[in-house]
Amino acid sequence: MLIKTRKPHYIGENEVTSESVYHARRHFMAGVAGLGMAAALPRSAWAASQYDEVEQGTRPEWFASRLDKTKWKAVTAGENDKLTPFNDATHYNNFFEFGTGKDDPYKHASEMTTEPWTIEIDGEVAKPGTLDVNQLLGEQQLEERIYRLRCVEAWSMVIPWMGVPLSALLKRVEPTSDAKYVRFQTLMRPEEMPGQRSRFGLINWPYQEGLRMDEAMHPLTLLSVGMYGRVLPNQNGAPVRLVVPWKYGFKSIKSIVRISLVKEQPPTAWPTINANEYGFYSNVNPDVNHPRWSQARERRLPNSLFSTNMIDTQMFNGYGDEVASLYKGMDLRKYF
Numbered sequence: 001m002l003i004k005t006r007k008p009h010y011i012g013e014n015e016v017t018s019e020s021v022y023h024a025r026r027h028f029m030a031g032v033a034g035l036g037m038a039a040a041l042p043r044s045a046w047a048a049s050q051y052d053e054v055e056q057g058t059r060p061e062w063f064a065s066r067l068d069k070t071k072w073k074a075v076t077a078g079e080n081d082k083l084t085p086f087n088d089a090t091h092y093n094n095f096f097e098f099g100t101g102k103d104d105p106y107k108h109a110s111e112m113t114t115e116p117w118t119i120e121i122d123g124e125v126a127k128p129g130t131l132d133v134n135q136l137l138g139e140q141q142l143e144e145r146i147y148r149l150r151c152v153e154a155w156s157m158v159i160p161w162m163g164v165p166l167s168a169l170l171k172r173v174e175p176t177s178d179a180k181y182v183r184f185q186t187l188m189r190p191e192e193m194p195g196q197r198s199r200f201g202l203i204n205w206p207y208q209e210g211l212r213m214d215e216a217m218h219p220l221t222l223l224s225v226g227m228y229g230r231v232l233p234n235q236n237g238a239p240v241r242l243v244v245p246w247k248y249g250f251k252s253i254k255s256i257v258r259i260s261l262v263k264e265q266p267p268t269a270w271p272t273i274n275a276n277e278y279g280f281y282s283n284v285n286p287d288v289n290h291p292r293w294s295q296a297r298e299r300r301l302p303n304s305l306f307s308t309n310m311i312d313t314q315m316f317n318g319y320g321d322e323v324a325s326l327y328k329g330m331d332l333r334k335y336f
């Protein structure tokens with residue numbers, strides 16, 4: 001569904017030679033859509049040409065062993081969607097467990113221990129269990145997805161994630177007919193998370209998020225374990241986070257330790273703090289303003305002293321063709 005229906009904002013999927021990848025790269029970096037992508041191209045040919053500016057660091061075995069089989073697919077970056085430089089995507093973050101400043105996650109998230117890491121899967125499923133990251137990915141091939149990320153604070157980036165569709169995991173654990181929503185929880189570990197120790201914290205820890213079942217099963221919804229061809233940096237939500245590209249960034253919960261299939265819409269972090277300002281759905285919507293600011297435009301990072309780099313925000317962050325049908329008949333002003 002994602003790749004086969006070629007839309008103007010899609011970068012298509014083709015088998016390409018490493019040479020054409022090399023030539024295509026320059027176009028790609030310049031933000032031109034239509035680049036042929038490499039399906040299961042060896043890492044040396046694709047990721048090295050694509051992300052050679054990214055230092056690889058240490059790679060856990062469960063990640064490294066999958067790189068050669070990764071489907072390097074670029075999806076859904078448009079004409080003007082240049083990849084955000086790795087440095088910006090890893091030094092300007094929201095991860096309130098580590099503080100409220102944009103550089104706090106970068107400064108403090110290295111304190112978080114990510115090995116071993118297990119995720120509990122429970123609730124309305126036939127096969128509950130506790131899985132480590134490797135089991136969680138199962139036989140699933142990693143896929144690269146280039147998505148726009150639009151924060152509710154009106155800045156945005158374009159990030160090449162690596163991961164697996166959440167639907168693949170959910171199908172494996174066999175949701176029962178009572179499973180109507182999926183609830184996600186982030187690690188609770190105040191010893192390693194200064195934001196959870198703070199007396200002034202707004203959030204009712206642990207950070208929680210939720211999706212309706214059909215949103216969770218949508219092929220764009222990704223469980224991400226990597227970005228820019230490498231394992232996820234801690235500040236971006238290592239080792240496993242959610243990425244839901246048509247929703248405001250806060251739905252894309254980081255460092256997940258528990259996934260529960262539930263009957264009722266779960267309470268989630270931001271609406272719990274202020275239900276007038278943040279809704280459960282939080283679909284990107286330029287026509288519904290935040291009570292304190294407009295959502296019509298966004299600042300595309302990196303901006304500079306000389307250019308604020310403001311662009312128009314798109315309905316469903318530009319993914320309307322894929323997801324608008326999920327909300328047919330719903331009043332999106334009421335269910336914001």
Ligand SMILES: Nc1nc2c(c(=O)[nH]1)N[C@H]1C(S)=C(S)[C@@H](COP(=O)(O)O)O[C@H]1N2
Nearest residue numbers: 093094095096151186207249250252253254
């Ligand atoms: N656990 C947790 N997940 C979180 C957040 C957070 O504070 N805690 N911030 C969210 C917000 S507001 C955004 S915009 C994105 C930012 O992701 P990035 O830092 O990888 O760009 O993560 C989201 N996931």
Ligand SMILES: [Mo]
Nearest residue numbers: 151152249250
């Ligand atoms: Mo955000």
